[in-house]
Amino acid sequence: MQLAKGVEWTTHICAMLPLVPEGQGLSVDALADYFEVPSAYLAKQMQLLRRAGIVRSVRGKGGGYRLARSPDDITLLDIVTAIEGPMPAFRCTEIRQNGPCGLKRKDCKRPCEIASAFAVAEQTYREALQAKTLASVMQDAAMNSSPEHMVEIAGWVQRQVA
Amino acid sequence: MQLAKGVEWTTHICAMLPLVPEGQGLSVDALADYFEVPSAYLAKQMQLLRRAGIVRSVRGKGGGYRLARSPDDITLLDIVTAIEGPMPAFRCTEIRQNGPCGLKRKDCKRPCEIASAFAVAEQTYREALQAKTLASVMQDAAMNSSPEHMVEIAGWVQRQVA
Numbered sequence A, B: 001m002q003l004a005k006g007v008e009w010t011t012h013i014c015a016m017l018p019l020v021p022e023g024q025g026l027s028v029d030a031l032a033d034y035f036e037v038p039s040a041y042l043a044k045q046m047q048l049l050r051r052a053g054i055v056r057s058v059r060g061k062g063g064g065y066r067l068a069r070s071p072d073d074i075t076l077l078d079i080v081t082a083i084e085g086p087m088p089a090f091r092c093t094e095i096r097q098n099g100p101c102g103l104k105r106k107d108c109k110r111p112c113e114i115a116s117a118f119a120v121a122e123q124t125y126r127e128a129l130q131a132k133t134l135a136s137v138m139q140d141a142a143m144n145s146s147p148e149h150m151v152e153i154a155g156w157v158q159r160q161v162a
Helices: A005-019 A028-035 A039-051 A076-084 A113-130 A134-143 A147-161 B005-019 B028-035 B039-051 B076-084 B113-130 B134-143 B147-161
Strands: A055-058 A064-067 B055-058 B064-067
Touching: A005 A028, A005 A039, A005 A064, A005 A076, A005 A134, A005 A147, A005 B113, A028 A039, A028 A064, A039 A055, A039 A064, A039 A076, A076 A113, A076 A134, A076 B113, A113 B005, A113 B076, A113 B113, A113 B134, A134 B113, B005 B028, B005 B039, B005 B064, B005 B076, B005 B134, B005 B147, B028 B039, B028 B064, B039 B055, B039 B064, B039 B076, B076 B113, B076 B134
Parallel strands: none
Antiparallel strands: A055 A064, B055 B064
């Protein structure tokens, strides 16, 4: 079980986008350069974020992607769901209905006990990701960062949108 | 993000193996027939369970796989780890060290805040799976099952090992 690389990339990107000045955005190429990731694949991931209403695109000079809402209002679960889709990791194929002792469909109205146990575990995972906002991730990162590094990032952003 | 089908299959199998009489086992072919799943792929999954010490194989007539320890002592996490391996779903590739504003390696001794947040969420997932034993899954299943169905399964098992 592995999350798509796009989850790591776009989470880092979302944690950096709040540094983009009002009314401006960063191009996919600039974002791909910033993290040294492939531009074509990143373009698809950013489109998934846009469809989910996490980022929006700004047109014209200095245009590109910026956050569509406050980092307080974006959680890690929002990003994972945008990239991975809403399907559970455990996908019950109702094999209890298969084979020589298979249950009849009409006797399977309750979810299978095994599927239920996995669903409970996944729910705790989703709740933990939902409890973590982008604002909180940024706060953690700022506390562990140096002022010089923050200035360096802000300078790079400025050069992209100039 | 999706768990391998083998997790569903082998969890169902492990919940059925306690019905196998002492000293006997079920062949991969019998297990594959029971759940109508492909035998060759299942054989690999059962080997993973064996390497993890969840099942063991019994030789000779009526031989095959049986549980290697009590269903009280096998958790859903044991099965998932046997099939999927121990790697986390979120795999940090340290992209904070990439690109024009990349951090120096020496400044990255603490884990990245983003990787840490995902690790916390995954830990809650693993703990929920660890709290669920096979014995408990079987108890849930027995409560939702009919006596007739239990007799049917036991009869099928008896015919395989006879």
